Amino acid sequence: MSEPVFVRLDGVTRQWNGAGGVRDVSLEVPRGAFVAILGPSGCGKSTLLRLLAGLETPEAGRIEIDGREVTHLPPAQRGLSMVFQSYALFPHLNVRENILFGMKVRRVSRDAREAALARATKMTGLEGLERRKPAELSGGQRQRVALARAVVSGKPLCLMDEPLSNLDAKLRHSVRRDIKALQRQLGLTVIYVTHDQTEAMSLSDTIVLMRDGRTEQIGPPEALYHAPATPFVARFIGDPPMAVVDGAALGVAAHPVGIRIEAIERVPLNEADIEAEVVETEYLGARTQVLLHHPAAEGLALILPDRVPLPPGTRLGLRLPQEHRVRFAADPHRNHAPHPPLPGDRDGHVADPNPNTHPEDQA
Amino acid sequence: MTDSTRQLQQMARRRQAVHGWLLLSPALIMLSTFAFYPSVATVWTSLWSRGTRRNPSEFVGLENYQRLLDDPTFREVAWNNLLYAGVTIPVSIVLALVMALWANAKIPARGFVRTAYFTPTMLPMIAAANIWLFFYTPGFGVLDTIGGLFGAPSVNWLGQPETALWAICAVTIWKEAGFFMVFYLAALQTIPEDLREAAQIEGASRWTYLRRIVLPLLMPTTLFVLVNALINSVKLIDHLFILTKGGPSDSSKLILYYIWESAFAFFDAPSAAAMTVLVLIVLGVGAAVQFRMLDRRTHYR
Numbered sequence: 001m002s003e004p005v006f007v008r009l010d011g012v013t014r015q016w017n018g019a020g021g022v023r024d025v026s027l028e029v030p031r032g033a034f035v036a037i038l039g040p041s042g043c044g045k046s047t048l049l050r051l052l053a054g055l056e057t058p059e060a061g062r063i064e065i066d067g068r069e070v071t072h073l074p075p076a077q078r079g080l081s082m083v084f085q086s087y088a089l090f091p092h093l094n095v096r097e098n099i100l101f102g103m104k105v106r107r108v109s110r111d112a113r114e115a116a117l118a119r120a121t122k123m124t125g126l127e128g129l130e131r132r133k134p135a136e137l138s139g140g141q142r143q144r145v146a147l148a149r150a151v152v153s154g155k156p157l158c159l160m161d162e163p164l165s166n167l168d169a170k171l172r173h174s175v176r177r178d179i180k181a182l183q184r185q186l187g188l189t190v191i192y193v194t195h196d197q198t199e200a201m202s203l204s205d206t207i208v209l210m211r212d213g214r215t216e217q218i219g220p221p222e223a224l225y226h227a228p229a230t231p232f233v234a235r236f237i238g239d240p241p242m243a244v245v246d247g248a249a250l251g252v253a254a255h256p257v258g259i260r261i262e263a264i265e266r267v268p269l270n271e272a273d274i275e276a277e278v279v280e281t282e283y284l285g286a287r288t289q290v291l292l293h294h295p296a297a298e299g300l301a302l303i304l305p306d307r308v309p310l311p312p313g314t315r316l317g318l319r320l321p322q323e324h325r326v327r328f329a330a331d332p333h334r335n336h337a338p339h340p341p342l343p344g345d346r347d348g349h350v351a352d353p354n355p356n357t358h359p360e361d362q363a
Numbered sequence: 364m365t366d367s368t369r370q371l372q373q374m375a376r377r378r379q380a381v382h383g384w385l386l387l388s389p390a391l392i393m394l395s396t397f398a399f400y401p402s403v404a405t406v407w408t409s410l411w412s413r414g415t416r417r418n419p420s421e422f423v424g425l426e427n428y429q430r431l432l433d434d435p436t437f438r439e440v441a442w443n444n445l446l447y448a449g450v451t452i453p454v455s456i457v458l459a460l461v462m463a464l465w466a467n468a469k470i471p472a473r474g475f476v477r478t479a480y481f482t483p484t485m486l487p488m489i490a491a492a493n494i495w496l497f498f499y500t501p502g503f504g505v506l507d508t509i510g511g512l513f514g515a516p517s518v519n520w521l522g523q524p525e526t527a528l529w530a531i532c533a534v535t536i537w538k539e540a541g542f543f544m545v546f547y548l549a550a551l552q553t554i555p556e557d558l559r560e561a562a563q564i565e566g567a568s569r570w571t572y573l574r575r576i577v578l579p580l581l582m583p584t585t586l587f588v589l590v591n592a593l594i595n596s597v598k599l600i601d602h603l604f605i606l607t608k609g610g611p612s613d614s615s616k617l618i619l620y621y622i623w624e625s626a627f628a629f630f631d632a633p634s635a636a637a638m639t640v641l642v643l644i645v646l647g648v649g650a651a652v653q654f655r656m657l658d659r660r661t662h663y664r
């Protein structure tokens with residue numbers, strides 16, 4: 001990250017009666033980066049974005065954009081655009097008027113407006129729809145109008161709040177690619193809120209994982225995937241996420257230990273690190289996923305080649321190879337995580353534990 | 364096809380027709396008795412002369428209308444009603460909109476403000492008129508008492524031709540604005556908050572947001588309120604009975620009051636009927652024009 005810092009948050013706090021919101025968030029975003037803010041529902045992602053946009057005012061802390069302190073500036077003076085989760089298109093204006101609303105308000109000359117409109121509709125594939133009202137568009141087209149409205153005036157920073165959550169899975173993938181292409185093409189700095197870890201992994205250079213209003217880990221997707229800082233991150237990132245085992249059960253110190261499912265091996269009981277009980281087997285064609293239960297472990301599963309019939313209740317010996325273990329410090333607030341994520345819980349589709357699949361490829 | 368089957372089919376069809384008419388009859392009877400018949404009877408009556416014992420009524424065509432146009436009282440009353448509509452409609456609508464915008468904003472005691480604005484609407488017009496009668500009473504009425512504190516002379520608001528109509532207008536506006544506000548308030552609450560935020564991020568001032576986003580989205584409500592206000596400007600005369608009875612010297616008399624007077628005080632049914640027909644025509648044309656004009660610029664969601 002040799003690029004200069006473009007957006008800087010410093011100890012930003014905004015809460016309601018001492019609850020909710022975000023607490024003491026610090027973050028640095030280089031110019032041209034694609035940052036995903038990821039976390040379970042209610043962790044403060046939207047609040048953080050609205051603080052950046054100027055739709056909320058922080059109680060404490062400092063916000064800088066492009067080297068300028070903007071903590072108390074109104075939204076319009078921060079040089080940014082925003083895509084809302086609900087799109088927030090003006091229902092009585094047609095596509096063209098929606099896209100040009102801001103430029104018209106700012107009294108941009110007619111020629112400049114027309115040129116910008118032509119560019120934005122071309123980039124978002126909206127040509128020919130300029131005269132339609134939002135109600136006459138499909139969900140994906142509305143989404144594109146919202147995107148076009150955000151990029152048309154060339155603001156260098158674009159904030160997006162779960163822009164794909166109203167689209168069906170297929171459309172989500174195609175618009176996702178469009179957003180990424182648009183960001184590269186225009187050199188935008190994008191801060192993108194999502195609760196979908198696949199989306200965050202595939203789109204961003206940096207992920208900010210949030211929990212209960214605080215940042216849990218900030219780093220590139222690989223770092224969060226391979227070296228999660230806390231068991232919370234381990235349980236949130238990846239599909240399926242890591243299994244987390246209490247170190248005491250493995251005969252090491254009483255700290256949590258994380259391991260990716262695909263690294264767990266089945267061994268005879270007498271050589272095993274731990275013994276677990278089969279809960280259920282899922283036959284997936286090329287392999288079988290065995291869901292396992294152990295009193296000191298969470299999200300434990302095993303992947304076996306081909307079809308392996310294992311009645312529930314069977315006891316299996318497992319080896320957790322040293323080189324794949326991730327040791328965590330004791331997790332103080334493990335018990336009040338709002339939603340302990342389960343495999344496949346965050347994305348709406350069933351866990352697909354293919355050991356060869358890198359999360360980036362899971363389109 | 365044999366004769367008998369054709370007969371059977373015919374019978375079935377006839378039975379169906381009877382069935383249909385039976386289903387239609389309650390609405391048809393009600394509407395005929397209470398809407399169609401009176402309308403037609405009114406038009407019919409307006410074409411006949413006023414009958415007395417010596418010369419019975421006879422068909423006179425449009426003579427009643429001609430007589431109306433020559434009647435100075437009718438002309439004054441029509442002019443009064445135009446003024447009345449011209450003042451009460453725009454003022455009560457603008458006031459309703461302003462109050463709704465205010466009551467919809469994040470202000471302290473919002474519930475109280477809304478209730479306070481709505482209270483006049485819940486009062487019957489007669490009760491409202493009595494309250495205002497107390498406001499207007501010369502000498503010890505509220506207005507005079509307040510005026511007196513600042514040394515203003517006593518004014519007989521309802522008793523002089525220059526002020527009577529305006530005093531009536533004030534009561535109507537007071538009564539209607541709260542009613543219209545409720546519609547605006549309901550409409551405002553359907554406008555999602557993120558439209559305001561989107562406009563804010565685009566750099567729109569509050570005024571621009573109001574003018575370019577809120578007002579257009581309120582257009583259907585405005586249209587509805589406008590038609591209601593137009594009808595009320597003719598229909599709402601209960602307070603005249605309490606406050607001025609149209610006086611002094613017809614200065615606050617409105618058309619419907621004059622129609623009532625003609626029919627039930629002067630027993631001149633044909634002239635009352637002719638006026639009613641004129642009013643209906645004007646109202647019908649007015650509503651049609653409003654719908655046509657505004658419909659083109661109205662966005663229905």
Ligand SMILES: Nc1ncnc2c1ncn2[C@@H]1O[C@H](COP(=O)(O)OP(=O)(O)OP(=O)(O)O)[C@@H](O)[C@H]1O
Pocket residue numbers: 016019020021022039040041042043044045046047048195
């Ligand atoms: N205006 C507000 N008044 C009171 N509490 C609020 C307000 N806005 C947000 N909160 C609280 O702050 C917390 C974070 O809310 P936020 O909307 O940022 O969550 P989120 O991470 O965007 O969740 P989601 O993924 O469901 O959109 C929640 O507990 C919420 O109840």
Ligand SMILES: [Mg+2]
Pocket residue numbers: 045046047
């Ligand atoms: Mg949110």
